[in-house]
Amino acid sequence: xxxAKKPSTMNSHDRPMCVQGDSGLVLTTDPKPRLxxxxxxxxxxxxAVTQLGGPDKATPKTIMRVMGVKGLxxxxxxxxxxxxxxxxxxxxxxxxxxxxxxxxxxxxxxxRNLASSSGMIGRNMNEMQMEVQRRLHEQxxxxxxxxxxxxxxxxxxxxxxxxxxxxxxGEENMALPARTFKGxxxxxxxIIPDISAAFKxxxxxxxxxxxxxxxxxCGGQEQQLELHPQSSMxxxxxxxxxxxxxxxxxxTDHNLSLGKxxxxxxxxxxxxxGKSPLMWSDDFRLQELGGPTTDLISRPNQDDxxxxxxxxxxxxxxxxxxxxxxIYESKPMLDEKKFDAKLERPSPRRAPQLSSLSAQGGxxxxxx
Amino acid sequence: xxxxxxxxxxPDFDYYGxxxxxTTTTTTTTTTTTSSSDDDHDHGCTWNDWSPxxxxxxxxxxxxxxxxxxxxxxxxNSSGGLNMNIPKSTTFYNSEDSVLMEESEESxxxxxxxxxxxKLVHLLxxxxxxxxxxxxxxxxxxxxxxxxxxxxxPNGSTNMERLAAHFTDALQALLDGAASGSLPxxxxxxxxxxxxxxxxVLAAFQLLQDISPFIKFGHFTANQAILEAVAHDRRVxxxxxxxxxxxxxxxxxxALVSRKDGPPTPHxxxxxxxxxxxxxxxxxxxxxxxxxxxxxxxxxxxxxxxxHCRLDTDETFKPSALKLVRGEAIIINCMLxxxxxxxxxxxxxxxxxxxxxxxxxxxxxxxxxxxxxxxxEEGFVGxxxxxxxxxxxxxxxLEAGFPLQSRARALVERVFLGPRITGxxxxxxxxxxxxxxxxxxxxxxxxxxxxxxxxxxxxxxAKLLLGLFNDGYRVEEIGTNKxxxxxxxxxxxxASIWTTPDSDL
Numbered sequence: 001x002x003x004a005k006k007p008s009t010m011n012s013h014d015r016p017m018c019v020q021g022d023s024g025l026v027l028t029t030d031p032k033p034r035l036x037x038x039x040x041x042x043x044x045x046x047x048a049v050t051q052l053g054g055p056d057k058a059t060p061k062t063i064m065r066v067m068g069v070k071g072l073x074x075x076x077x078x079x080x081x082x083x084x085x086x087x088x089x090x091x092x093x094x095x096x097x098x099x100x101x102x103x104x105x106x107x108x109x110x111x112r113n114l115a116s117s118s119g120m121i122g123r124n125m126n127e128m129q130m131e132v133q134r135r136l137h138e139q140x141x142x143x144x145x146x147x148x149x150x151x152x153x154x155x156x157x158x159x160x161x162x163x164x165x166x167x168x169x170g171e172e173n174m175a176l177p178a179r180t181f182k183g184x185x186x187x188x189x190x191i192i193p194d195i196s197a198a199f200k201x202x203x204x205x206x207x208x209x210x211x212x213x214x215x216x217x218c219g220g221q222e223q224q225l226e227l228h229p230q231s232s233m234x235x236x237x238x239x240x241x242x243x244x245x246x247x248x249x250x251x252t253d254h255n256l257s258l259g260k261x262x263x264x265x266x267x268x269x270x271x272x273x274g275k276s277p278l279m280w281s282d283d284f285r286l287q288e289l290g291g292p293t294t295d296l297i298s299r300p301n302q303d304d305x306x307x308x309x310x311x312x313x314x315x316x317x318x319x320x321x322x323x324x325x326x327i328y329e330s331k332p333m334l335d336e337k338k339f340d341a342k343l344e345r346p347s348p349r350r351a352p353q354l355s356s357l358s359a360q361g362g363x364x365x366x367x368x
Numbered sequence: 369x370x371x372x373x374x375x376x377x378x379p380d381f382d383y384y385g386x387x388x389x390x391t392t393t394t395t396t397t398t399t400t401t402t403s404s405s406d407d408d409h410d411h412g413c414t415w416n417d418w419s420p421x422x423x424x425x426x427x428x429x430x431x432x433x434x435x436x437x438x439x440x441x442x443x444x445n446s447s448g449g450l451n452m453n454i455p456k457s458t459t460f461y462n463s464e465d466s467v468l469m470e471e472s473e474e475s476x477x478x479x480x481x482x483x484x485x486x487k488l489v490h491l492l493x494x495x496x497x498x499x500x501x502x503x504x505x506x507x508x509x510x511x512x513x514x515x516x517x518x519x520x521x522p523n524g525s526t527n528m529e530r531l532a533a534h535f536t537d538a539l540q541a542l543l544d545g546a547a548s549g550s551l552p553x554x555x556x557x558x559x560x561x562x563x564x565x566x567x568x569v570l571a572a573f574q575l576l577q578d579i580s581p582f583i584k585f586g587h588f589t590a591n592q593a594i595l596e597a598v599a600h601d602r603r604v605x606x607x608x609x610x611x612x613x614x615x616x617x618x619x620x621x622x623a624l625v626s627r628k629d630g631p632p633t634p635h636x637x638x639x640x641x642x643x644x645x646x647x648x649x650x651x652x653x654x655x656x657x658x659x660x661x662x663x664x665x666x667x668x669x670x671x672x673x674x675x676h677c678r679l680d681t682d683e684t685f686k687p688s689a690l691k692l693v694r695g696e697a698i699i700i701n702c703m704l705x706x707x708x709x710x711x712x713x714x715x716x717x718x719x720x721x722x723x724x725x726x727x728x729x730x731x732x733x734x735x736x737x738x739x740x741x742x743x744x745e746e747g748f749v750g751x752x753x754x755x756x757x758x759x760x761x762x763x764x765x766l767e768a769g770f771p772l773q774s775r776a777r778a779l780v781e782r783v784f785l786g787p788r789i790t791g792x793x794x795x796x797x798x799x800x801x802x803x804x805x806x807x808x809x810x811x812x813x814x815x816x817x818x819x820x821x822x823x824x825x826x827x828x829x830a831k832l833l834l835g836l837f838n839d840g841y842r843v844e845e846i847g848t849n850k851x852x853x854x855x856x857x858x859x860x861x862x863a864s865i866w867t868t869p870d871s872d873l
Contacts (some may be wrong), residue, residue, distance in 0.1 A: 142828045148626070149588060149619035152668075156618030157574065159660055163652070164570050 035076045037126050044069070045080065055085045083127060484519070485528035491516050492532060493753060495539050499546070500748040500797070506543060513540050522786070523778060527763040530781055535756060538790040542797050555794040556711060572783035573613075573708055575776050580766055581837045582707050582861055585830060585853045587616040589863035590733035592826040594699050595623050597731040597867075600630045603696035604637065607677075607727070609720050610703055610712065611640040614657040621670040636665070639675040639690055641720070643683055683716035685723040698729040704808065705737035705861065707762075708784050711791045717808060722815050725868075732817055732866040736808050738852055738859040748800040755792050759785060761858035769838040809850065809864050817866040819849035827851060 037045075048066040052058035060077035491512055498509035513536055520532035538555075545551035577583050598604045604624075606617075617638060625633050638661065642654040652660075658674035665672030677689055692698070702721065703709065724732065739758065742751045762785065766777045806814075813819075822845060830851050834841040844852045850864035 138825065139828055139832075142825050143832055145623065146588070146829050146832055148622055149591070150584065152619040152622035153577070153584070153587075153615055156615050156660075156664055157577070159664060160613055160615070161570065161574070163656070163660065164566070 035072075037080060041069070042126065042130065045077075045084070049081075049084070055081065083124075481526055481528075485526065488516065488520055488528055488532040489756070491519070492535055492539070492756065493749065495536075496749045496752040499539065499543060500800070506547065509539070509543055513543065522782060525774065527760070527767055530778060531756070531760055531763050534759075534781070534786040534789045535793070537786070538793040541790060542793060545794075551794050551798065556791050568779070568783050569708075572780045576707055576780050576784060579770050579773070579776065579780070580707070581833055581841060582853065583615075584833055585843075585851075586703055586706055586735035586861060586863055587619065588833060589822075589826060589830055589851055590701060590703070590735060590865070591616065591620045591623065592829055593733055593820070593822070593865040594620060594701075594731060595627070596823055596826075597699070597820075598634065598697045599627075601634050601697040602631050603635045603693060604699065605693065605696040606636070606638045606699045606701050607690065607724065607729075608638055608640045608701045608703075609717070610709065611638070611654060611657055612703075612709065613652075614640075614661045616701075616703065617661055618664055621665055621668050621672070625668050625670050633670060635671040635673075637673050637675065637693070637696065639677050641677050641679055641685070643679050643716075644681055679716070683713065683719065685716075685720040687723045687726045690727070692727075697731075698727050700724045700727070700729045700732040702733065702808070703735045706735065707780075707788070711788075711795065718811065721808065721811055725815055725817070728868055730867065730871065731820065732812060733863070734808055734812065734866065735861065735863045738854075738862045739807075740859075748796060751796045751800055752793065755789070755796065757858065758860065759789055761855045761860060765838070765840060765855035765860075768840050807862075809862070809866075812864075812866050816869065818869050819847060820865045820867040820871075821848045822851055822865065 044067055045063065048063045049055050049058045051066055052062050058081065060074045060081055063077050063081065064072060064074060495509050495512040495516065498505050498512060516532060516536040520529045520536060522530055522533040522537075524530045524533060541555055542551070545555070594604075594606070608616075617636075621636065624636060627633070638658075640654050640658065654676055658676060662672060662674055675691060679685065700721075702717070704712065704717065721732075737758075740754055742754050763777075763781065766780065767774075770777060827843070827845055830843040830853070834843055834853070840856050842854050842856075844854065844859070846852055846862070849866065850862055852859045852862040854860050
C-alpha cells in the first residue's frame with residue numbers, strides 16, 4: 001500500500017524530524033509535512049471508526065467529524081482508513097503463521113510473522129505494531145484467564161481433600177484443616193513413608209502460585225511473554241483471601257485462617273509458630289509489606305519448582321511423622337547446591353534447560 | 369523347544385516412528401519377527417540418545433535367539449567388545465541415596481544405564497514375542513520374565529527400570545491369564561477399595577496435577593471450546609461421560625461466572641453418567657461428586673443443578689433417559705484417557721457417542737490418548753512396543769520436569785500408570801488379532817459430526833499452560849479441530865472438538 005504522492009525529498013533512510021503543532025498533531029519537519037500517526041491519534045481514529053460501525057461503514061468525512069481534530073484533513077484520513085481496512089484482512093494468515101509448536105510468541109516473532117504474511121510487506125511500522133499489540137492483549141487476556149482457572153481447580157481440589165480427610169480419618173476425629181491428610185497417618189506399613197517421602201521431595205511445592213506473577217498478569221503492560229517476575233497480587237489475593245476465609249468477608253488476616261483458627265496439627269513438631277503449612281502465607285505477608293515478590297522461579301524445571309494453587313497434601317497428621325515444616329518446606333540452599341552441582345555436569349541424557357537454569361541459579365525461593 | 373529367529377539388526381527406537389533398522393548391520397538371513405517400519409516416519413529423538421548399537425554377533429555368534437536369551441539370562445556373561453558391567457540391579461543404586469549416587473557416578477553410569485535399559489527393552493520384546501509370536505512358547509516367556517524381574521524393580525532408580533517392571537508385571541498377568549484361559553477383570557480396571565489405597569490415589573492425583581500438564585490440558589482445552597460455544601446462552605447442559613472427581617467443571621464455573629460479554633452467568637446443568645460396575649471409587653461416587661460440585665457452584669455464585677444418569681450393566685446410552693430443558697445448549701463431554709482414568713469398554717463409549725447425536729448437541733469435546741496406528745502385520749509385539757514407547761515418553765516427561773523427585777514420580781507411576789499399562793496390554797492382547805480400532809475422533813466423524821475450529825485463544829492457552837511445565841512438551845494443532853499434547857516427538861494426548869453439520873460453530 002503506497003502513498004499516491006511520494007515525498008520527493010525524502011529517501012528511505014531519513015528519519016523525519018517531528019514537531020508537535022498546536023492542534024496536537026505531530027508533523028514532520030521535512031519540506032512536505034506529513035502527518036505522524038502516533039499511538040494516541042491512532043487510538044482516537046480507531047474509536048471513531050468503531051463508533052461509526054466499523055471500517056467498512058465509516059467514511060473519511062464522518063471520521064473527521066467524529067474525531068474533531070484540527071488540522072486533520074480528508075486526505076490523511078482517506079489513506080489511513082484504507083490501510084486500516086487492509087490491516088484487518090490478514091487476520092487469518094497471521095493466525096496460521098504464529099502457530100508454532102511449543103513456542104511462546106514474543107512480540108518480535110509476531111512482528112516477523114506479520115511482515116512475512118502476504119500483503120503486509122508494504123505496511124508501515126505503526127500498523128504492524130497495532131496488530132502486534134492487539135495480539136499481545138489477547139494473549140495477556142488468555143494468561144489472566146488461565147491463572148484464574150488454575151486457581152479454581154486448586155480450590156476444588158481442596159474440597160476433595162477436605163472430604164477425604166473426614167472420610168478416611170480414623171479414631172481421632174478432630175476437625176482438621178483442609179491441608180492435613182489425616183488418613184495416611186494411621187495406616188501401617190510402607191505407605192506412609194512412601195507418600196510422605198513423595199511429598200518431602202518437593203522443596204517447594206510444584207507449580208507455585210507465585211508463578212502467575214511471572215505471567216504478567218497485570219494487563220496493560222505490553223511486555224513480551226517471556227516470564228518476568230512481577231508483583232501483581234492485587235487481583236488474586238482477593239480471590240484467595242475470600243476463598244481461604246470461606247466466606248466473603250474481607251478478612252485481611254493473611255496468616256491463613258485455616259492455619260490459625262484450627263489448632264493442633266499445626267503445633268506439631270517444629271512449626272509451632274502457627275505459620276500455615278502452605279507457603280502462600282509468606283506470600284501474602286510479603287504482599288502486605290508491599291514488596292514485590294520478585295524472587296520467583298519461572299520454571300518448574302528442577303527442584304525449585306513452582307508452587308501451584310492450594311497444595312494440600314503436604315503432610316500427614318501423624319504427629320510422629322515429620323512436622324509441617326519438613327514436608328514442602330523449601331530448602332533452597334540445599335537444593336540449589338545440588339542443583340548447581342547438576343548444572344556443572346553436562347548430562348547428555350537429561351537435556352537440562354540450561355538457559356532457564358542459569359537464570360534460576362541466583363534466585364531464592366521466596367518460600368523459606 | 370522352539371527356536372526363534374530374530375533379525376540381527378538392532379532396531380533403533382524413536383518415539384513416534386516405531387521400529388526401524390539402522391544402516392550399520394550385520395548381514396545374516398533371518399526372518400524378522402517385528403517388521404521395521406522404514407517408511408516416512410519422522411525419526412524424532414532416538415531413545416535417550418542411546419549409545420552404540422549393541423553388537424549382537426558378539427553375543428550370539430550366530431542367529432540363534434535361544435543362545436542370546438540364555439546369555440542374557442546368565443547375566444554376567446558379558447562378552448568382549450561391550451562394556452557392560454552389570455551388577456545385580458537391586459544393589460546398583462542404594463535407593464536411599466539414589467539421588468546422590470546418581471550425581472556422583474552419573475558420568476560413569478550413563479553408559480551402563482543405557483545399556484541396561486537396552487537390555488530390558490530387548491528382554492521385554494522377547495517376552496512379548498514368546499507370548500504371542502508365531503512360535504509361541506510360554507515356557508520361554510516365563511523364563512524371560514523371571515530374568516526381567518531380577519533386573520527391574522518398581523522402585524528402581526531409572527525410568528526404564530521402573531517402566532520395565534510394570535510391563536513385566538503386566539506380561540506376567542497376561543501369561544497367567546493365557547494359561548488359565550481368561551484374563552482377570554482386575555487387569556482391565558483396577559479397583560481401589562481399601563482406605564490405604566484411596567489415600568494413595570488422592571495423593572497421587574494431587575501430584576499428577578502438579579507435575580504434569582495432561583489433566584489441565586484436556587480440561588482447559590475442552591472448557592475453552594465450551595465457553596466459546598455458549599457465549600450467548602442462558603442455559604447450558606453438559607452431559608459428562610465420566611465425571612470422576614469433577615474437577616474439570618471448577619474452572620468452567622469460574623469462567624462462566626466471570627464472563628463479561630453476553631448474557632450474565634448462565635444456568636449450568638451437568639448430567640453425569642454412572643456405571644454400575646466397578647471402577648475407581650476413591651473419588652467417591654457420582655453422587656458425591658455432584659454434592660461437591662453443587663457446593664462449589666454455590667460458593668462461586670454459579671446457578672447450578674446436577675443430575676445423575678445411571679447406565680445399565682451393558683452400559684448402553686439411552687438419550688431419552690436424560691432430562692432436557694428447552695432452549696438449553698447441550699454439550700457432550702467425553703474425557704477418555706487422562707492418566708488417572710480407567711479404560712472404559714469400547715462398546716460403552718461407542719454407544720454414548722452414537723447416541724449423543726440424537727440430542728443434537730451444540731458441541732462435543734473429546735479427549736483421548738493419541739496412539740500411533742499400528743499395522744496389522746506388526747501384531748501384538750508391534751503394539752506392545754508402541755505402548756512401551758508411549759509410556760516411556762510419559763515417564764520421561766515426568767522426570768524431565770522433576771528429576772529429583774523420584775519418589776513422587778514413583779508414586780504416580782505405581783498408582784496410575786502401572787495399572788494403565790496393565791489395562792492397555794490386556795486390551796491389546798484381547799484384540800490384536802481383530803481389526804484395528806480407529807480413534808474415537810474418527811468414530812465421531814463416522815457418526816456424522818463435523819470438525820469445529822480450535823480458536824487462537826484456545827491454542828494460546830495450551831501453549832501457555834505447557835510453558836508452566838517444561839519445554840519438552842509441545843502442542844500441535846492437527847487439522848482445524850484438534851490439539852495434541854506431546855512429549856518431544858511423541859504425541860500423547862489429543863483434545864478435539866466437534867459439532868453437528870448444521871451448526872455455525
